[in-house]
Amino acid sequence: MLKKKFFKTKDECEVTFEFDSGEAEKVALVSEVNDWQPVDMTKRRKDGIFYAKVRLPNDSQYQYRYLVNDQTWVSDQNADGFIPNEFGEQNSIVNTFPSDN
Secondary structure (H helix, E strand, C coil): CEEEEECCCCCEEEEEEEEECCCCCCEEEEEHHHCCCCEECCEECCCCEEEEEEEEECCCEEEEEEEECCCEEECCCCCCEEEECCCCCEEEEEECCHHHC
16 A cells, blocks of 8 residues: 655655555565665554655656565555566556646
């Protein structure tokens, strides 16, 4: 799930990426924002949802996926969109267009 907060005084958006972990022990956010390097979603709420907050420039679009337990790739079913990747799967898309929200 994605939650977005746009700032009136800054040209950026704070995006909260949330992943309902089920039985996962570790979840990483992997995106083109940081050259596809995994960023551990170390914060875990009491309800079992992992989350990470990232500030992104407005008026942009980024691809991302979740890496669960260092082995399973998962797309965000609540993403703003999807795009095929070179592995025959779908990457999730997050948009930071203020007019869309």
